[in-house]
Amino acid sequence: MQWKLTKKAIWMLLCAMLTGVFGEFAHAAESESAAGVSITKFALLEKKFDKTGSAEFKPDGTRDGHFQVSLTFSQKTVVNAIILRSTDVFGKENYHGIWRTNRVGVGWLLGIVQGDKVITPAFRPSPNDPVGTFEGTVSFDLFANDNGTMKEGQYYVLEIETPEDTIISQPITFGEPSNGSASGGTNGSAGAGTTPNPNPAPTPAPSPVPVTDLTITGGQGTITVQGAVPGAMITLFQDNVCYGGANCNYNYFSNYGSKTADSKGSIVFSKLPSKGGKYYVTESVNGERTRTSAEATVTDEKTADLLRVDSTGGYVTFVKGTTPQVRLNLYGFVLDSEIKSVDVSYAGVSSTVPVNDKKSFVLQKNFDLYSPLDIVTVTAKGANGQKHVMYIKLGYDMFDDKTVKAERNGKEVTLTARNGTIRTSALHVYLLDGNKLIPLDGKVEHETELSNSMVTGYQVKFTTEKATQDIRLLVEIPDSVIEIVPIMP
Known part of the structure; x- marks a missing residue:
């Protein structure tokens, strides 16, 4: 029982250590509970084509990583999701990118093509909407929008999620295909008909870099x-x-x-x-x-002062309903009366906002709840090509981000945080899982008194198989102002 509960990362490490007869023995013992799915080929071919963007399968001006995978299904099998992860040479996630077929967690769209058929024109609407049902030998072309990290020496693994198991490939990089090497995931089983091989060593071995001042x-x-x-x-x-x-x-x-x-x-x-x-x-x-490190400051991107910096800002409110959304509330002023509109970008969506005769602008726009960004870009353009770009962090920090941490013990996660600028215990805290809200009933502890306000702490335990870097918090106060909080690594 203990062996069956071994986590993915431990299994990948064992694959790197096992050799010879012992490797064959371990594989034989685990294949009995395999999901009947094997990855027979997985390769990263090239970066020549522009097929997909980060959320839709259509060109966006960036060349994509082009992968090919061949799978064997011993019987009709539902594939819930396919996930591509960047890793180190040993298969350990290095957080350089995740591409997936649904919105469960962070990541960009993994474009999947079977022959001439595009299987993923966009993210699957929900975790209950599978990629498809397959049987026999199936081959896919995979396209992953380059996030700037796809280059020689970067490794990737592929995960095939079925109702029974998660099959994980061995790490690959450019020109080094994985042929029949896969490992089991959620129950620790290996892919059927495959043999775990030691992970490749980097060639050449990286030279140590001396530590200098940060x-x-x-x-x-x-x-x-x-x-x-x-x-x-x-x-x-x-x-x-x-x-x-x-x-x-x-x-x-x-x-x-x-x-x-x-x-x-x-x-x-x-x-x-x-x-x-x-x-x-x-x-x-x-x-x-x-x-x-020491401290530093940043400046606006500008060729002229076209935006009134001290009067431009925004916040987010929670729009409740059958499909929860967030509403961006943005306001600001321009300094040049000739500017008739500003460009606003948030969560990958761009809008043109008119400027009124009082030189002010206001935007209220709804976005899907899973929109991961909390930075708004406002661009004002003046005469003679002048431009002023502001990046605005949405206000109302209800948690002190530096204290938001998650500690894992198996599947149980203990989440701790302290209140930020909004000093109230009347917080509603949720786990943001894809486009779903899971209420977290934590305890609020009064820790210290500061400026006649109470600095409060929050602690909650919950069970999840999600990696902590995929967890987001949605914190709401009674007037529905919200904050989406990242978890510190």
């Missing part, structure tokens, strides 16, 4: 990080961000997500607001925080 440099809407340990997890924060004006006398932190340092220890974070406090990064190696 430095950050601010630019126009960007922060550049250098001197990190290659492969380390770098998380970007902004502190002293207060939308309450001169009455603010406390600090909180905004989390702008995490990225993995490249082989030179460098990373660039983009689309960052210039409003608020200074930015800094933390470095974590093997799950342990190692260093914190």
Whole structure:
């Protein structure tokens, strides 16, 4: 029983260690409970075509990674989902990209073509809408929109989810196909008719990079990080961000997500607001925080001051219904009366917003709940090609992002957080799973008193098989203002 509950990552590590007769023995023992599905070929061919975008199967001006996969189904089998993940050479996820067929968790669309038929014109509407039912030998062409990380030396694994099991390929990279190497997932079984082979070693072996000072440099809407340990997890924060004006006398932190340092220890974070406090990064190696950088600031992307920075902002409210949505509420002013409209981009959707005779603009627009972004881009264009681009972080931080953490023990996750600028215990907290809301009944603990307001802590335990980096929180206060909160790695 203990062996059957072994997690995917442990199985992938064992595959890298097993050799000879022992590898064959382990495979034979596990094949008895396999799902009757095997990956007989998986290869990354090229980046020549532009077939798909990040959410729809149509060209978007970016060349896609073109993969091919051959599968064998011993009987009619429902495929619930197919997921492509970037990994290291040993099959461990490195968070450089996820492409999937449905909206369960983060990721871009994985375009699937069978012959001349496009199977995934867009994300499947729900987790209950499968990719299809297949039998015998089936071959697919897979197209993954390049997120900027598809290059020589990047590895990928493919996951085939069925009602009985999840079959996982061995890691591949350009020109190194996987032929019949797959491992089982949710129940630890290997793919039927396959033999786990040791994972390939990188060629040539990466040279160690000396550790240098962890430095950050601010630019126009960007922060550049250098001197990190290659492969380390770098998380970007902004502190002293207060939308309450001169009455603010406390600090909180905004989390702008995490990225993995490249082989030179460098990373660039983009689309960052210039409003608020200074930015800094933390470095974590093997799950342990190692260093914190100094601070830096960013500026707007502009050739002229066309937007009134101190009077432009926004927030998000929760639109309840059979299909929950979020509503972006954006407001602002331009400084040039000749500007008749501004361009707004949020959650991958662009809108043109008119400017009235008082030089102000307002936008209210609904978006799907699973829209992952909380940064709004506002662009004003003036005469002679002048342009001013602002990145706005939506206000009302109800949780102090720096404290939002998830600790896992098997399938049980303990989530902890502290309140941010909204100092109230009247919070409604949900787990955001795809386009569904799962209420979390946690306990609110009063920790300390500050400025006649209570700083409260939140803790809840729940069971999930999702990776913590795929978990999002949706926090609501009674007037329906919400915040979608990322989880710290």
